[in-house]
Amino acid sequence: MENSSKSEAAVVGYAGQFVQTIPFFVAEYPNIMERIKATGAFNGSPHGSPNHIIVNEYQPGQGIMAHEDGPSYYPVVATLSLGSHALFHYYQYRPDEDVGSPGPIGRGRAVDNDPVLSVLLEPRSLVITTGSLYTSHLHGIDDLTEDLVPSAGHKIANADLLGGSEAKEALRSGGILKRKIRYSLTCRDVERVATRVPFREYLAMWYTEDSSDPWLPNRRAVLGKRVGQS
Ligand SMILES: O=C(O)CCC(=O)C(=O)O
Ligand SMILES: [Fe+2]
Structure with a gap:
């Protein structure tokens, strides 16, 4: 088990x-x-370990819309940030408000615009999302070229844990943190993996627009970043 989790990974495409x-x-x-x-x-x-990694690339100005990672994974995700900071927000659903038929993002339920929790992800930092933040909240990053950091770190949940002087200073006095290119490695444990899919078919899965796929909006956003579209 330990060996296989070290040497193999699952890659998510549209079809699994x-x-x-x-x-x-x-x-x-x-x-x-x-x-x-x-x-x-x-x-x-x-597997007692992540066995699956998605790499996302974000240009300054790119983020990822609020979404849930969903039930395909064990409900823990470890996110390693490289290259740039990002202000990462967790959102909650509004109680008992239905905004239409269930959909992939937000399950058709209204989402509060105000984050319940915001975390300043520094380059080389790891954040682990688990518990109800995984199972019943959404998360996202705004499409911004710079983040306005509230003074004295109000509402930044990890204000006391920051390591970088730039981030600390921005939090102390309130300030602007310019986004650079950011790479995130999101590491998860996926239980069900199929047999190998040839690379051509894998690419076809990624590039086919299948509107019945519940993951399409998120994956398209992720794919856009992966192939460097702006
Ligand atoms: O890049 C990030 O930090 C978040 C990415 C994400 O939420 C995802 O890939 O599901
Ligand atoms: Fe996510």
């Missing part, structure tokens, strides 16, 4: 997941998988 080898740059030095596993956050997950 298939197995491929985890690249050396996450499985060897600096061994991100083992280090995330060592946090204990995946102790109760099917």
Whole structure:
């Protein structure tokens, strides 16, 4: 089990997941998988470790709309940020307000515009989303080229945990943090993986617009970032 979780990963396409080898740059030095596993956050997950990584690229001005990661995964996601900070918001549904038929994002329910929690993700930081923040909240990043940081860190949940001087200073006095290109590695444990899908078919899955796919809006957003569209 330990070996297989180190050497194989699931890749999500429109039609599901298939197995491929985890690249050396996450499985060897600096061994991100083992280090995330060592946090204990995946102790109760099917493989006791993440076995799946999605890499997102964000240009300044790009974010990701509020969404849930959904039930395909064990309800823990570890997100490693590289290259730039991002202001990451968690949102809650409004109680008992239905805005139409159930859809992929927000399950057809109204979402509060005000985040319940905001976290300043610094480059080289790891945030682990679990519990009700995974199962019954949404998360997203605004489409901004710079983040206005509220003075004295009001509403930034990790204000006391920041390591970088730029972020600390912005929080102390209120200020602007300019976004640079950001890469995020979102690491999860997916239980069900199918047999290998040929690369051509995998690409076709990504590039086919299948409006019946409940994940389409999010995956398209993610794919847009992956292929560097602006
Ligand atoms: O890039 C991030 O930090 C979040 C990405 C995300 O929410 C996702 O891929 O589901
Ligand atoms: Fe997400």
